[in-house]
Each structure stands twice: as C-alpha cells, then as structure tokens.
Amino acid sequence: MILFVLKCTADHRFEAWFRNGDAYETQAAAKAIACPVCGDTHITKAPMAPRIAKGGRARDDAPREDGAPEAAPASGGAAAPAAPPASATPSVPAELRERFAAEVMRQLTDIRRAVETNCDYVGDRFAEEARRIHYGETDPRGIYGEATDKEAEELKEEGVTFGRIPWLPRTNS
Numbered sequence: 001m002i003l004f005v006l007k008c009t010a011d012h013r014f015e016a017w018f019r020n021g022d023a024y025e026t027q028a029a030a031k032a033i034a035c036p037v038c039g040d041t042h043i044t045k046a047p048m049a050p051r052i053a054k055g056g057r058a059r060d061d062a063p064r065e066d067g068a069p070e071a072a073p074a075s076g077g078a079a080a081p082a083a084p085p086a087s088a089t090p091s092v093p094a095e096l097r098e099r100f101a102a103e104v105m106r107q108l109t110d111i112r113r114a115v116e117t118n119c120d121y122v123g124d125r126f127a128e129e130a131r132r133i134h135y136g137e138t139d140p141r142g143i144y145g146e147a148t149d150k151e152a153e154e155l156k157e158e159g160v161t162f163g164r165i166p167w168l169p170r171t172n173s
Contacts, residue, residue, distance in 0.1 A: 007046040008035035036104065039164025042149065108168050115165065119144045127151035134160040 004024055007013045012035050018024040024045075027033050031041035119142035122129045126145030132138045144165075147155070155162055 005046040006033065006043050008038060008040035009042045010035070010038050010040060012037040012040075013046050034164070034166040036108075036166050039166055105168065108166055111165060112168055112170075115142075115144050118142055121145060127155055130155055130160050130162055131158070134158070 001017050002020060002024075003015055003017050005013060005015055014036055016024075016033065018027070024033075028043055033043045034041050035043065122143045122145040124146050126143065126147045129138075129143050129145070130147075133140050133143070152162075152164070
C-alpha cells in the first residue's frame with residue numbers, strides 16, 4: 001500500500017491509499033478519484049516527501065519535509081482531507097484519524113443510500129434532465145446521474161443548481 005497526498009483543481013488537499021502507483025494512475029485516468037470537499041475529479045499528486053524508517057519503528061507523529069503530519073491508513077482506499085501543517089495544529093493520534101476517516105466513509109455511504117432512495121437515476125442524461133427541470137420543462141424532482149466536466153461547467157454557467165457528491169462504491173454491509 002502507498003499513501004499519496006492528492007489535490008484537486010481548487011487546491012483542496014487530501015490523502016488516499018492505493019495498492020501501488022499503477023492503481024493510482026489507473027483510477028486518476030478514469031476520473032474515479034473525487035475530491036472529498038468539492039467532488040472535482042481532476043486530481044493530481046501534490047508534492048510530498050517520502051518517509052523512510054531508519055531501523056526500528058518510525059514515529060507516528062513525525063512531520064514530513066512538507067510539514068504535514070503522517071496519516072494513518074484509512075480502510076478501503078478512503079480519501080480524507082489533508083491536515084494543516086504541523087505548526088498550525090497539534091499532532092492528531094492515529095486512532096482519532098482512523099475514527100474520523102471511518103465516520104466520513106459512513107456518512108458518504110449514508111448520502112449515497114439517501115440519494116438512491118429519494119432521487120431518480122437519469123444516467124448520462126443528467127445535464128439534459130437538470131436543464132429541463134431548471135427551465136420548467138418538467139416537474140421539479142431530485143435526480144442523480146453522470147455528467148462530464150464540460151457538461152458540469154456549462155450547467156454552472158447557465159445557473160443550474162446541482163452538486164457533486166464523492167460517490168462511494170456499494171459495499172455488502
């Protein structure tokens with residue numbers, strides 16, 4: 001497993017675990033990684049320094065060269081917002097970081113269930129259907145589906161209200 005510090009085009013920084021570098025590249029190319037703050041799928045690696053243990057155990061709270069504290073692994077490749085530089089906040093214990101990441105994942109799973117229960121899935125016709133609702137051509141209702149970045153930008157320019165949600169894969173739980 002490898003931890004990358006990632007950032008979106010709005011410069012929100014967050015961390016995510018991947019099986020290896022190729023797994024990151026594949027997911028990034030498929031736009032399968034979304035910023036947990038704004039939902040942007042244009043994700044790149046942020047500058048980061050490797051941490052190399054020098055015999056024995058490395059300290060959990062030792063800052064990296066970029067000033068960010070090391071993060072504990074989150075289950076299932078979860079991404080969570082990166083912590084501010086160590087100088088700005090005290091070190092957060094690994095157990096607390098893990099609980100926070102688990103809670104974020106739980107809430108995102110709850111959001112997915114609520115959207116699927118209460119909204120109509122329109123697939124790749126999302127932009128078209130959002131416009132029809134916005135311009136009063138059809139009854140207002142909650143919808144969800146997929147839109148390209150270009151379609152999302154066009155909707156935004158037209159004043160169509162919508163949101164992007166980091167969409168977690170379904171689990172068996």
